[in-house]
Amino acid sequence: MRHSLKSLRCLAGAGLMLLALASAAAAQDVVIRGGTILTVTHGTIQNGSVYIKDGKIAALGEKVEAPASATVIDATGKFVTPGIIDSHGDTALDGDVNEITSPITPHMMMEDAFDYDDKGIYRALAGGVTTSLLLHGSANMIGGQALVIKHKYGKGREEMLFPGAPRSIKFASGENPKRVYGGRQQMPSTRMGNFAVQRQALVEARDYIREWEEYEAKVARGDQEAKRPKRDLKLEALADVLRGKLLVQIHCYRADEFLTEMAMAREFGYKVRAFHHALEVYKVAEQVAAEGVAMATFADWWGFKHEAWDAVPWNAVLSMRKGVRVAIKSDSGDFVRRLNQEAAKTIRYGGATQDEALRMITLNPAWIIGVDDRVGSIEVGKDADLVVWNSHPLSSYALADVVLIDGEVYFNRALPGFGMPQYREGQ
Amino acid sequence: MMRANRLQLAILAVLAALGMAAGAALAQAPQGAVALRGGKVMTITHGTIENGVVVMENGKITAVGAAGAVQIPKNARVIDAGGMTVYPGLIDSETHLGLSEITLDPATNDMVEPSDEITPHMHVYDAFHAESELIPVARINGITNAIVAPASSNTLPGQSSFVQLDGRSSDEMLLERDVALPLNFTGEQRRTGNGEGRKFPSTRMGMAAQLRQTFLDAQEYVRKLEEYEKSQAEKDTQPAGENGKRKTKERPKRDLTLEALLPYLSGKKPVVLAAEEGSDLKTALRLADEFGLKVVLNHISHSRDLLDEIAARKVPVIVGPIYERPKDHERYDAVFRLPAELARRGVKIAFASWDEHNVRNLPYQAGYAVAFGLPYEEAIKALTIYPAEIWGVAGHLGSLEVGKTANVVVANGDPLDVKTDVKRVFIAGREIPMESRQTLLRDQYSPR
Numbered sequence: 097m098r099h100s101l102k103s104l105r106c107l108a109g110a111g112l113m114l115l116a117l118a119s120a121a122a123a124q125d126v127v128i129r130g131g132t133i134l135t136v137t138h139g140t141i142q143n144g145s146v147y148i149k150d151g152k153i154a155a156l157g158e159k160v161e162a163p164a165s166a167t168v169i170d171a172t173g174k175f176v177t178p179g180i181i182d183s184h185g186d187t188a189l190d191g192d193v194n195e196i197t198s199p200i201t202p203h204m205m206m207e208d209a210f211d212y213d214d215k216g217i218y219r220a221l222a223g224g225v226t227t228s229l230l231l232h233g234s235a236n237m238i239g240g241q242a243l244v245i246k247h248k249y250g251k252g253r254e255e256m257l258f259p260g261a262p263r264s265i266k267f268a269s270g271e272n273p274k275r276v277y278g279g280r281q282q283m284p285s286t287r288m289g290n291f292a293v294q295r296q297a298l299v300e301a302r303d304y305i306r307e308w309e310e311y312e313a314k315v316a317r318g319d320q321e322a323k324r325p326k327r328d329l330k331l332e333a334l335a336d337v338l339r340g341k342l343l344v345q346i347h348c349y350r351a352d353e354f355l356t357e358m359a360m361a362r363e364f365g366y367k368v369r370a371f372h373h374a375l376e377v378y379k380v381a382e383q384v385a386a387e388g389v390a391m392a393t394f395a396d397w398w399g400f401k402h403e404a405w406d407a408v409p410w411n412a413v414l415s416m417r418k419g420v421r422v423a424i425k426s427d428s429g430d431f432v433r434r435l436n437q438e439a440a441k442t443i444r445y446g447g448a449t450q451d452e453a454l455r456m457i458t459l460n461p462a463w464i465i466g467v468d469d470r471v472g473s474i475e476v477g478k479d480a481d482l483v484v485w486n487s488h489p490l491s492s493y494a495l496a497d498v499v500l501i502d503g504e505v506y507f508n509r510a511l512p513g514f515g516m517p518q519y520r521e522g523q
Numbered sequence: 524m525m526r527a528n529r530l531q532l533a534i535l536a537v538l539a540a541l542g543m544a545a546g547a548a549l550a551q552a553p554q555g556a557v558a559l560r561g562g563k564v565m566t567i568t569h570g571t572i573e574n575g576v577v578v579m580e581n582g583k584i585t586a587v588g589a590a591g592a593v594q595i596p597k598n599a600r601v602i603d604a605g606g607m608t609v610y611p612g613l614i615d616s617e618t619h620l621g622l623s624e625i626t627l628d629p630a631t632n633d634m635v636e637p638s639d640e641i642t643p644h645m646h647v648y649d650a651f652h653a654e655s656e657l658i659p660v661a662r663i664n665g666i667t668n669a670i671v672a673p674a675s676s677n678t679l680p681g682q683s684s685f686v687q688l689d690g691r692s693s694d695e696m697l698l699e700r701d702v703a704l705p706l707n708f709t710g711e712q713r714r715t716g717n718g719e720g721r722k723f724p725s726t727r728m729g730m731a732a733q734l735r736q737t738f739l740d741a742q743e744y745v746r747k748l749e750e751y752e753k754s755q756a757e758k759d760t761q762p763a764g765e766n767g768k769r770k771t772k773e774r775p776k777r778d779l780t781l782e783a784l785l786p787y788l789s790g791k792k793p794v795v796l797a798a799e800e801g802s803d804l805k806t807a808l809r810l811a812d813e814f815g816l817k818v819v820l821n822h823i824s825h826s827r828d829l830l831d832e833i834a835a836r837k838v839p840v841i842v843g844p845i846y847e848r849p850k851d852h853e854r855y856d857a858v859f860r861l862p863a864e865l866a867r868r869g870v871k872i873a874f875a876s877w878d879e880h881n882v883r884n885l886p887y888q889a890g891y892a893v894a895f896g897l898p899y900e901e902a903i904k905a906l907t908i909y910p911a912e913i914w915g916v917a918g919h920l921g922s923l924e925v926g927k928t929a930n931v932v933v934a935n936g937d938p939l940d941v942k943t944d945v946k947r948v949f950i951a952g953r954e955i956p957m958e959s960r961q962t963l964l965r966d967q968y969s970p971r
Contacts, residue, residue: 215851222855271627378968398961399657399880401627408961414969430846433855437887440941492890492940514854 125149126503127162131171131484136178136451136458136473146176148480151502156474169498169505171484177454178474179226179481179501180435183392183461184345184372184425186231187216187432188245193233195240199273199284200297202265202333204240206230212245212253216429218514221247221507223433224489224496226481227258229465231372231427234268234347235276237284237294241265241333242345244465246481246501250519262466264369265337267294268347269357270403291356298364301334308335343369343466345392349403351379358387370464372425375407378414385419390464392425395438396445412456413446423461440490453490556580557952558595559933562604567611567907567922577609579929582952587923602933607946610903610938611923612667612930614910615885616841617795617821617875620658620671620686621651621693626880634674636681640712640724641737643783645681647671648700653693657879659959662688664883665932665945668698668920670875670910675707675797675822678730679737682783683795685914687930689950702914703819704787705795706734708807731806738814741784747775790817793913795841797822801829808836819913821875824858825850834868839913842905843875845888856895862905863896872901873910890939902939928952 126148133144133156145160146153155161186193192209195201210230220228226247232239244261269290278285284293307325314322336342346357348371361368367388371377374391375398377384384391398407408414416422424439426432439457442448448456462472471479480503485494499507509515557579564575566587576593578586586593595601624631633650636642651671661669667688673680682701690696712730714722724730754772786792794816798804804826811818820833821841833840842862849857865872874892876885889902897905911921919928929952936943948955 216848219848219855378965396884397881399625402625405625406964408965410961410965410969414965417970429848433846434891437891437941443942444944491942492887493894495894 124503125163125166126169126480126500127160127166128169128171128176128482128484131174131176132488133176133474134450134454134489135475136454137475138473139451144176146474146480146482148482148500148503151480151504153474153476153478153480153482155476169484174497175485175488175494176474177224177483177485177489178458178472178478179483179499180224180457181423181461181465181472182220182225182228182426182432182435182457183370183423183464184231184427185220185228185432186233186427187220187228187429188212188214189230190214193231193239194235194276196235196276199235199237199277199290199293200330200334201236201240202238202297202337203329204232206232206241206243207257210243210245210253212256216432217245217247217256218249218507218516218519219429220426220432221249221499222496222509222515224436224483224485224499225432226483226499226501227462227465227467227471228432229264229345229461231264231345232266234266234270234272237268237273237290238297238334239266239268241342244467247499248501248504248506248518250506250516258467260470262343263336263341264343264345264465265333266345266347267357269294269353270347270349271401272347287353291360295360297334298338298360301331301338302364304328304331305335305338337366338364340366343464345370345372345464347372349373349375350406351376354380354384354389358383358389361387369466370423373404373427374415375404375411377420378408378411379406381415381418381420384415390421390423390460391415392423392461392464394427394431395424395441409441409445412442413448413452416448416452417446421460421463422456423464424456425461436485436489436494437492440492443490450490556585556596556599557949557954558599558601559604559607559609559931560595560601561590562607562609562933564923565608565610565903565938566924567904568924569922575609577923577931579931579949579952582929584923584925584927584929584931587925602947604933607933607935608938608943609923610665610932610934611907611921611927612932612948612950613665613885613906613938614873614914614921615661615666615669615876615882616873616910616913617672617683617843617877618661618669618882619674619879620661620669620688620882621653621655622647622671622673623879624652624655624657635676636673637676640677640714640730640733641679641780642677642681643679643704643787644779645673646701647673647681647684648693648697651684651686651693651697653690653696656960657882658688659955660880660961661882662948662950662955663945663957663959663962664886665934665938665948666882666885667930667932667948667950668916669882670702670914672703672705672795675705675709676711678707678712678734679784680705680707685916687950689953689955698916699914701786701792703793703795704784705797705821706807706811706816707797708734708803708810709797709799709822710803727803727806731810734810735813737780738784738788738810741781741788742814744775744778744781745785745788747772751775787816788814790815793817793819795819795821798826799824801826804829822877824861825853827857827861827864830864830868830870833865834870839871839873839909840865841875841913842872842892843885843888844877845892859891859895862889862892862902866897866901866905871909871913872905873913874905886939887941890937890941893939899939906938 128146133141147155147160147162190211195204230243242264244258284290370390372392374393396409435457439453459472462468482500484498559577564572574590672683683703685699685702751772798807824847908921911917931949933947934945
């Protein structure tokens with residue numbers, strides 16, 4: 097008995113050692129040599145190198161010191177960018193994007209629906225995407241709380257969650273809620289109804305905060321009679337909106353609705369982080385810029401419904417020139433595979449510079465998600481989420497050759513099968 | 524008073540005459556010669572000329588060649604195309620242009636007749652909306668011609684038209700009114716709805732049986748027509764019956780559905796056969812063989828095990844959208860590679876957007892296919908001369924050649940790259956205003 101316990105301990109010890117080895121392998125130093133480095137924030141480095149240590153960017157420049165033991169990725173003749181960031185993804189949710197039974201469902205958590213096995217995560221990865229904000233659909237005025245993932249396909253669920261990313265909540269407006277509920281002869285069936293429902297929910301959240309504050313004040317005074325209010329998940333989530341603890345991401349198309357949403361945010365004292373889709377921002381870009389609200393938009397998608405009828409492909413650049421922070425996003429399992437091409441369209445439609453176009457799929461979406469201090473540019477100290485492209489990424493012809501996340505290779509086009517060194521079929 | 528009236532009448536007459544003259548001038552706008560000088564001219568069929576000249580007159584191309592080798596007519600309007608790429612108008616081999624304005628607004632949609640699965644007597648030309656706001660959006664990016672097909676939710680949804688994306692009316696734009704018959708066999712056509720929505724055919728077996736019966740009925744219809752015509756031709760030589768009358772066959776009652784199938788059963792016109800997966804493609808091809816249909820394949824995104832067989836059949840293939848998602852067991856680039864895989868086997872391909880609002884992006888999928896191994900020459904041909912050949916219009920479209928219709932595009936770079944800006948478009952020799960609903964909105968809200 098003692099003997100077997102001892103051998104168990106030995107086994108455990110060996111297991112720990114193996115674990116240690118595995119994590120050492122994960123933290124293997126990497127150096128990418130000889131590529132054109134598009135840093136996004138600090139211009140372009142010709143024939144440059146990036147040294148990666150412990151999953152972070154440790155050095156970059158024309159000459160970089162790296163230990164001889166570091167794994168070398170030869171990027172001669174190639175281009176290196178930060179991993180692409182999609183600020184509006186709908187993959188990996190197994191269709192569970194709308195709890196379509198009530199227009200106010202802020203307590204629906206994307207992390208409870210996240211299908212980490214979805215091959216859509218892989219297909220985006222192969223297009224150079226390393227981080228996504230997974231958002232609810234737009235059937236509800238307030239759909240629920242989002243999820244930020246890294247596209248580490250083949251690793252487990254927990255390793256795919258972006259550590260420490262801020263919480264986001266999805267609001268919607270316009271045609272979709274009124275079509276869904278109006279079709280059932282329920283409120284809302286008009287834009288008036290949409291905003292009334294939203295305002296009512298925020299009023300209730302304000303009351304909920306007051307109830308709790310009053311209760312806590314009573315407790316603090318030592319009031320033995322103080323009656324503890326009932327916890328309400330829905331109102332708790334909305335209370336966090338009012339407390340500024342959630343980034344508010346609003347699905348919104350029409351110029352008048354941007355103004356209404358911003359007015360409501362002022363009325364209730366929260367900030368809107370970004371308008372999503374945002375096809376008419378070009379009409380009221382000064383006002384949107386003045387509020388510091390960003391936009392996540394399609395490059396040129398239009399006409400699929402009335403509120404997309406005034407879309408123009410110049411929207412991104414016209415709005416950017418007025419001071420709006422612009423991201424190009426996918427909201428699609430298709431576009432997410434080639435966001436680099438979508439961003440390149442802003443060069444043609446309005447004359448964005450290459451840096452500006454790249455920023456729309458890297459640093460700007462990172463800001464919208466609230467992780468721009470961690471990802472979105474090639475800077476010392478940031479996560480080593482990098483893409484090596486076979487040619488300049490802003491073209492029809494560029495392919496992602498190698499995609500690294502936290503310094504590890506997750507996609508390598510040269511490999512057979514899926515091209516994923518971290519993944520085995522059937523795992 | 525009388526004088527004034529006469530004067531007014533005279534003024535009106537003059538104005539009317541001027542108006543007519545202006546109208547006539549508009550209609551004949553392309554008459555004067557136009558020469559594009561100094562661009563990189565991609566003729567498609569006769570190579571690329573680095574410093575070339577293209578001359579157009581009366582709606583046709585009248586000269587193509589190297590600068591210096593081409594005589595530019597004295598009266599020609601000369602346009603400097605230095606630094607530009609000059610290429611023929613692009614052809615989209617499947618769109619729904621003119622059948623839809625706003626996707627979610629039923630009042631603006633005439634995409635398909637859902638009441639039956641077999642509706643070959645639906646003609647796109649009966650619905651084609653020449654004034655669609657979507658058409659200028661497409662053409663100012665260099666797409667000058669397109670197949671307009673009904674939506675794919677019926678097995679036989681109706682006949683497609685081949686259109687020119689400019690004209691004063693649908694008559695001018697509909698170049699070939701019934702150019703092809705789509706036959707869709709993807710599973711999407713099953714009537715699998717719940718409750719009352721479920722009806723025959725709710726399986727692929729039902730779809731196949733229904734199609735087979737339809738083609739048999741059409742063959743029977745042909746037989747009866749032929750018997751009738753024969754009896755008509757012979758009636759004068761037949762002896763009179765007992766009542767003194769000659770016996771003739773009764774003319775079969777006209778059946779528009781079956782009648783619509785006749786040019787396809789006789790192989791005069793192509794059936795555009797869409798099937799995604801190998802199993803569906805096999806079934807659809809068996810049907811096509813059984814009835815001797817002339818086939819153009821479409822949408823074969825997940826039939827890679829049959830590519831050699833497809834090549835052996837020597838049928839053309841419409842590719843696109845290559846943006847369709849691969850199956851979960853497939854590598855990420857499985858569909859992106861399809862054009863290259865087909866071209867490698869010698870299959871003639873043509874790109875299609877399968878869309879209406881996003882037709883303008885047609886050239887970019889060809890560019891992306893190049894990234895995945897399609898030779899550039901094949902990619903550009905799959906947007907020009909190959910579709911012209913497939914749709915039977917290569918005599919006047921698809922390349923920059925003397926005598927062909929002057930559909931010419933001038934752009935500031937590679938036609939297949941997303942960054943390239945199209946600067947001028949000529950359709951049948953007429954220079955198209957680079958305007959759309961979208962450019963007007965852009966200008967309205969641009970900083971002054």
